[in-house]
Amino acid sequence: MLEKTFDPKTAEPRLYAAWEASGAFAPIDDPAAEPFSIVIPPPNVTGSLHIGHALNNTLQDVLIRFERMRGKAALWLPGTDHAGIATQMVVERKLAQEGNVGRRDLGREAFVAKVWEWKAESGGQIVNQLRRLGASCDWSRERFTLDEGLSAAVRKVFVALHKEGLIYRDKRLVNWDPHFQTAISDLEVEQREMEGQFWHFAYPLEDGSGEIVVATTRPETMLGDTAVAVHPSDERYKDLVGKKVRLPIVGRLIPIVADEYADPEKGSGAVKITPAHDFNDFQVGKRHGLPMINILDDFGRINDEAPQAYRGLDRFVARKKVVEAFEAAELLRGIEKVKNTVPHGDRSGVVVEPYLTDQWFVNAEVLARDAIKAVEQGDTVFAPRHWEKTYFEWMRNIQPWTISRQLWWGHRIPAWFGPDGAVFVEETEEEAKAKARRHYGRDEPLRQDEDVLDTWFSSALWPFSTLGWPQKTEDLARFYPTHTLITGFDIIFFWVARMMMQGIHFMGEAPFKRVFINALVRDATGAKMSKSKGNVMDPLELVDEFGADALRFTLTAMSGAARDIKLSKPRIEGYRNFGTKLWNATRFAQMNGCARAEGFDPAKVQGTLNRWIVGETVRTATAVTAALADCGFDEAANALYRFIWNVYCDWYVELAKPILNGTDEAARDETRATAAWALDVILKLLHPVMPFLTEELWAQTAGQGAPREHAGFLMTARWPELPESLIDPAADAEIGLIIDAISEGRSVRQELNVPPSARPALLVVEATEAQRGVLAASAPLIAQLLRVAEVKFEGAAPAGSIPYVVAGATLALPVAEFIDLAAERARLTKEVASLGSEIDKLGKKLGNPDFVSRAPEEVVEENRERLAEAQAARAKLEAALARLGGA
RNA sequence: GGGCGGCUAGCUCAGUUGGUCAGAGCACCUGGUUUACACCCAGGGGGUCACAGGUUCGAACCCUGUGCCGCCCACCA
Secondary structure, eight states: OOOSSOOHHHHHHHHHHHHHHHTTTSOOOOTTSOEEEEEOOOOBTTOOOOHHHHHHHHHHHHHHHHHHHTTOEEEEEOEEBOOHHHHHHHHHHHHHHTTOOOHHHHOHHHHHHHHHHHHHHHTTHHHHHHHHHTOOOOGGGOEETTSHHHHHHHHHHHHHHHHTTSEEEEEEEEEEETTTTEEEOGGGEEEEEEEEEEEEEEEEBTTSSOEEEEEESOGGGGGGOOEEEEOTTOGGGGGGTTOEEEOTTTOOEEEEEEOTTSOTTSTTSEEEEOTTSOHHHHHHHHHHTOOOOOOBOTTSBBOTTSOGGGTTOBHHHHHHHHHHHHHHTTOEEEEEEEEEEEEEETTTOSBOEEEEEEEEEEOHHHHHHHHHHHHHTTSSEEESTTHHHHHHHHHHTOOOEEOEESOSSSOBOOEEEOTTSOEEEOSSHHHHHHHHHHHHSSOOOOEEOOOEEOHHHHHTTHHHHTTTTTSOOHHHHHHOSEEEEEEEGGGIIIIIIHHHHHHHHHHSSOSEEEEEEEOOBBOTTSOBOOTTTTOOOOHHHHHHHHOHHHHHHHHHHTOOTTOOBOOOHHHHHHHHHHHHHHHHHHHHHHHTTOOOOTTOOGGGOOSHHHHHHHHHHHHHHHHHHHHHHTTOHHHHHHHHHIIIIIIIIIIIIHHHHHHHTSSOHHHHHHHHHHHHHHHHHHHHHHTTTSHHHHHHHHHHTOOTTOOGGGGSOGGGSOOOOOOGGGOOHHHHHHHHHHHHHHHHHHHHHHHTTOOTTOOOEEEEEEOOHHHHHHHHHTHHHHHHHHTOSEEEEOSSOOTTEEEEEETTEEEEEEOTTTOOHHHHHHHHHHHHHHHHHHHHHHHHHHHOHHHHHHSOHHHHHHHHHHHHHHHHHHHHHHHHHHHHOOO
C-alpha cells in the first residue's frame, strides 16, 4: 500500500541512480529507430545551477523523455563549457583569497595547472545538480570544450578557416577590457547609460590667429589627437582647412582636415580626431593618413606617448588632470552635463577602451550568408517564430568577429611566428615547424601566439565537435544534424548564430532543424540573472522544499513563449499538491483493487462511465502528444493538470465509487480495469514532466495482474498512441448530463443553505425519454454525489420544491422545510436576470439581418438553439418564481 | 534613432485560425468528520480584456495611432 504522500527526498536519488545504472539514458541501439538528438547548451564549469538552467534543462528533459518514449533513438548530449574569462576570473579570485600570488607571478603554465586542478575539484558541481533535476542526459557521452577531441576540432577549424582566408590577423581598433587586459568582441560590450559631461576645449591655431573649439566626453584622449576635422562644406571653417592647431599640453602641431564625418549641426562643428582611441576617428585617420598614437597601456593607464606628467596615470585620473590643465591655461570653453551611454565589459564591469592592437578576426560576413539562407529556406525554424527577425537583423549586419583573447585559460591559437614575424598557422607545432623550414630553408626558432580563442569559438562547434568531428564517427553520422536546440534568447548571437555558421560551413548542413527559444528567468528587478552579478535564485533549495517534479512542472507550465518567468513559491506548492493528488488517486485505485488486466482493451469497454473516461483519456493523450511534438510545453502541462485533477479525480473517481462498492461484479471488474488503464496512460503522459513521482507510482502499482511492461521502467515504456475511434459521443452526452445534474443541484443546495445532512429526493420533472433513461440508470450515482435519498420521476414539481434546468430538462429538489424563501427568490431572480441578458444579446444578434445572412449557417443555428434553450429555461424559472409568490 | 515583447480578476498568468472567450491557479468569502487525498472536497464573489479610432454581421483576438513597462541593436565631438 502506498504511503499517504510521495517522498521526493528519498525517492529521487534512488530512482535517478537506478535509471542511470540501467543505461536508459543512452539512445537505444535499434538501427531502425529514428534518431532524435539535442545538445545541451553547455553550462560554464564555474557555474552552479540557477533557475534559468532549471527551466532550460527541464524543457530539454521533457522533450527527450517524450521522444525516447515514442521509440526514437533519443540522445541528449551533455557537457560543460570552459568559459574562458569567467573561469579565469573565479580561479584568480580564489588565488587572491588564499593569499597566494596573482596569476602573473605564478606564470602561465602553473596558473593553467591551477585551473585544471580547480576544475577537477569543483567543475562537476553543475553536472550533479542537473542530475538532481532529473535530467536524463547520456552521461557516457559527456564532453568538455577543452577536452582533447574538442580541442582538435577547434584547431582544425581555425586552420581551415585561415587557409580559406576567413580568419585573418589585423591591427585594428578593438574593444579592450583594461581589467582583464584582453580584447573582447562587440557582443561582450554592454552599453550603460551614465551621467557624463561634455568638455569644450579650445585648440589655438598655430599662427595665433584664433582658436577652434572641440568637445569631448573623454578629455584624456586629446593626448592622442592627431587632427581636427570640419565638414568640407562648413563655411565657418572653410579658410582653416589645411591650417594647423597646436595641441595644448602636448604641444604637437596637428592639421585641420575636411571630412564629412564632422557634423556642422553638432557642437561647434569641429571635432577632435583621436584615431587610436575612437572607432569613428579611426576611419577618419585612415582616410587622411593621420598618425595613430596609442596613449594607453594594457591596464588603461597613460603610456609614454604622453607628456611626463601624465605617464602612468589611470585614464580617469588623467582625465581630471587634463581638464585642470585646460582650465589653468584658460582654454576650457565650457562644461555641459549630458547623459551618455558608455561601453562596459560585460564580465569585468569596467569601462572598455577602443584600443589599437594585433588581433585575430573571423570574416563572419561570408559565413553568415549560408546561415541566413538556412533560416530563410526553413531548414532551421525558430520557435517562437519572431526570433527569426532578431537572428536576421544581426546576421545581416554582422561585423568581423574578434576571436583572440589575451587570456591563459582557453584554446591556444595554433599560430607560430618566425623571427621575422612571418606566421605559420597549422594544427600542430610540428607542422608549423615543417612549414617554417620550407619557408626559411632552415630551422628557425618559432614562438607560438600567446593568445587563446574566444570561448564561443569552441562553443560554435558544439553540435558536431561533441559527436566526434573531425573523426567520421557513427554518432556523427547518426545524430548530426541535431533535431531541436532549446536555449535562451540572450545567446542567439553569441551561440546560436555562430553554431549555424560553423555547422553549415563544416558539415554542409545546419546543426538543428528547430531552435526553441525559452523565456529568460529574471530577478525581482527585471534584471537578467547571471553568475557574475550574483543575483541568482537557487533551484536546488526549491527542489529540497517541494521536490524536483513540482519545480519541473511549474517551470513547464509557465514556459509560455517569449515571456519572463517570475517564479513564486505558492505556485510551486500548488503543483506539488497536484503531484500528491495523483499519488492519492493511484492510492485509491490500489485500495480498490484496480489493476490493469493483461489483454485489457479499451475499445471493448461496456459501461457508459468507462467509455467516457476512455474517450477523455484519448483526448488528453492526443492533445499532450501534439503539444509536446510542437514544443508546446505549457499546453501539455496544463492539459494534464486539468484532465488529471478536474476530470479523472473530480468526476471519474467519484462516479466510479458507487460502482466499485456496488454488487454488479461485471461492472465493478470493468471499472477496476479501466481505472487502472487510464492511470497507466496518465503516468506515461505525465512522465516527461514529472519523472520521479510517475516512475515511483509505476513501480508501486506493478503488482498482480499488471501488464508485463510494468516490469521495466516507465521512462522506457511506450508512449500511448490511442485512436480517436475510442471516443464515444453518446457516453460524453450521458455523463455530461449526470455531471450537470449534480453540479447544478449542489449549487442550488448550497445557495439555499440546505443542510449537508438533508437527504431530499431529486425530482425529474420534465425530460426526454433518453434523459430519463440516463438519469434512471445512474440514480445511485447521483444519489450519492448530490446527497439525495433517491431520484424520482414525477409529472410535476410539488409546492415548495426548487427547480433547476439542465440541458433542457427540469429537475427539482423538494426542500421546502429547509429553504429560506427570500434566498430562493434571490436565487431565481438572479438566474432569470442572467438568462434575460443572454436572451437579449442573442435576440439582438439574431434580429440583425446582416448577421443572419452573412454569418456561417452553423453559427446562426447554434445561436438559435442557444436562444431557444435560454428562453425555455427562463420560462420555467419565472413560473417557479411566480409560484413562490410574495415579494 | 531602429527593432522586439508586454499591458486580461487583488497577485501570477491562459486565451490556437475573429463566432459558449471572458478563464485557471493563488489569495479572499461560505459550507464540509462524502472511509484516495485538509498538499482535500463543495459552493461563491471579483475584470469597460491599457486607451482611441478603424475593418467586420460579429473584435481580448485583425489594422492604425497613443500611452505606460521591459528588453535588444545602433549612435552619441
